[in-house]
Amino acid sequence: MVLKVFFPSCCSSADSGILVGHWLPQQSSAVVLAVLHFPFIPVQVRKYLSEVQRATQVGVCVLGSWTNSKQEKEESLRQFLADLGTLFSHELWLQISKEGDSKFWSCSALQRRCSRPREEEVILVYYEQREVMLSQLHPPLRPAAPGRQGAAQACQLAAVFDTVARSKVLFMTDRYDEGPIRLTHWQSEGVEASIVVELLKQASGPACLLLTCLLSLVSWICRSRVLNLWPLCFVWSKLSACEQLGHRLQHLQLLSSSRKAQTQPQLMRKANIFVSLLLDVALGLLLMSWLYRKNRIGHLADTLIPVADHVAEELQELLQWLMGAPAGLKMNRALDQVLGRFFLYHIHLWISYIHLLSPFIEMILWYVALSACLGLTVALCILSDILALLTFHIYCFYVYGARLYRLKVCGLASLWRLFRGKKWNVLRQRVDSCSYDLDQLFIGTLLFTILLFLLPTTALYYLVFTLLRLLVVIVQGLLHLLVDLINSLPLYSLLLRLCRSYRLAAASPWGCSPALPACPCLSSQINPLSYGSVVQTYRLPTYSCYPKDSWASLCKKLFLGELIYPWKHKGEKQD
Template identity: 60%
Template structure:
């Protein structure tokens, strides 16, 4: 039988006293949390343990005694052994260490042994013989019980969180998880240090003085009024958004399509989460709030840096002067492309009438777009100047605004794509329906299946005529659809990069990743053991080290949910949509919302 004792490294050289800790339920192991030094009054020790137990909720008790001999304390070990009658336990641990040795010696006494050793009654000879035989049996059992000391760094274990966080009931009662939970919940026990004026002195990871940070205390004091201010600002913003004029159809429709409005809704939800008066109940809630705080601060810092670059050295007038010539150049290249399609592109023979109609239709849209750009050219510099101001809210707002501006500047390309896709889709579905007519089939709308059907001669003649017309017009339509789909995919790719950048800033767990890099023990995936000491005559000593959580697991566990966290269409579904002419929006699901 093996007894494991989790012993804190900070107590290796503690003065002699009592071991305070907890027996791990369901396992043959004990967790030592602190050493209460001599001199002490047993009644005060019991009262102190009860107070700490009420504050922490951990079933603390006196596990045994710790002895480190010093000059003038020759009888200390026997005195500590006699205390086992005052603090009754199923097993009493007598741990001692000698100077010059690394290992400990441990003697485990049961309740019956303790009572016999501390009883002063004289027994009859027969009962004395029976007691001697029982003691001999107990000694053999005690010899068979081995003790292993597992040394751990108390501060790291207390601050670390063992993953996975969501575990089953059987795993939640595991020995290692109970040990981590015991140390983490025993913080009230660590408030007593050697500088206190009380009658008790103890050794633990904070025994040299409590850790404190002026910055942390100032942030705690400033958090309450800051949350009140955020709550008031959010209430005002919610009242503005609920004005009737913003709920009418055109404005509500535009708000659902503009990336800037969507990003504003995300930031509103984030600030609402931060301004909540409820404290973080779980580790996940705390990490989510911390990640949001760091994400917002980094986002605002990057946005201010972008504003500083835009508004210095007249970069905005330079961008405005380059925007109109760039738009004219794009329009000119589109005209040349349409002229090429209206001829004999790549030597292909197109349907002359349909080719001319489609080409002139698209050329007319280009001329309208050029006229619109030149009409807006005097106001472009002012639009860019005021459009750069939202960057003070964060880089994500600037990128979202850039995505909306790209969508407006390439609106004619989007129109070309929609026209070509609808015309191509109409012909594809028409050809598939007429192909079923030749095979004597039809689509049953009510049952959503293909059924057999008999057609008369007139229906077959008209179907053949329409099928022939659509089939010979399909190459011309498909060529226009292919060209404008490629142009649309270039715009979508650029917007997709912008949206992925915004989503990365919104969802990436910066605080959790900072903990993983600077303090890897805070996020633990498991532990590993190595032999610390194996001296003859002493117990086996192991050192427990924390394995940090992998970076990929950190991102997967703590990332903030956004629209990109939901499953997208597969590549096969995307290719199918392109083949049949359905409109695609591959970077976002319009119906999904953030949690």
């Protein structure tokens, strides 16, 4: 049997003593947690280890002896340490010794409960105790098949990480503490602490309490009956800014709650939300300062009306071109004139609506820029809503054209089934055979001919306004993608991966390299998660979801005249 001994590198220069750790019999390995030094009393050592076991639920015990001949050159000490195995009885007794400053080590494991004591083969694995203690081991996104070597190594690593993480109480004793026990581990020089962190912890209590009261007041106002009336609740549900504000309100309630994070993923989620909020507000303040500087809002308001007039003129020229002979196509004159004048009247109404709002545009933009202090995402959502309102006429054109086109396509499909002696069974949702008389076939032929010759005119208007609608939708989609990126990107996890990569450990075998020539020894390093795995593991949920339509399904909907939206909100059905 080959025994793996995980030895902390911080103990390589420790004075001679006994090894304290935990046995992992299922993995045929042992984890050394600390070195206990002289002088000590065995009864007090057993009492201390039993207290640590009750506090950590880890079977901490004495694993063996550690000899550093640099500090102790007497041969009697080595023999004394070897004889300690009779006091701290165990099936295996480790004996690890170091020869001065050289790299020659001696490592052995002695079977004491056998009739003839024998030595087991030992592989010594160095590990950085501080990194293992502070890191979080992540399971693989695609678990390995059971029975494979990778799965066994991942299980062994998980056991080692869990043992070190649960032994936090053992690491709270440093060499400056007055007591009968003196240990060497990664915090022997003193427990790590930060004055800034402690001050922030003390100040976070009152701040969270005040923020909770304010959020409770805001939530009560949002749940009031006045805001839940039908017109208002319908409008709030369709505005992206209201959805984003509600999303951020949930984040603030989560951060200000008195309930502490119980697991590492919950703690990372809170940290990612906090950093996302800080970045969002910082970018919003930068945008607000840029807009208010040099009267940029006034210049933007002055250029908005001419741009709207220019867009209206271009649309009117486009409709005049469609009402003629576009690209030399022969159109139905009567239907072409009716559709053209109908859409021209809508453009006239839209221009009147814009000029009616022109005196208030600068004030509206001023308040929109002020809303950027709530975050860049709120400003982008308001910009998306303003774009939707300014291009509402294009949306109406698209809906009119799509409904009219779909009506003719469905009529042609139904009349085509009439010619073949078929009909659509609404109850059974299938096509059944049917016999028609002569009058029905005659009327169907007339209607089919009329719809077929009117279809090119309607299809042309539908094609043009669909392209215009898609242009607006692409701009809105880019804004929503940027908002979702800020909402869902785990910035804190990415910064942690960049600055302290060992904190996010992957459940894959450690990168090991030969360290010592005297015995089978390996020096281990933690393999961090890749950036893609960090994003996939800690990605924050967002309030919008995207349809999973394929390109073939999208082209089919466009061909049949179904309304297409690039995104939809959760709980809503797509038309």
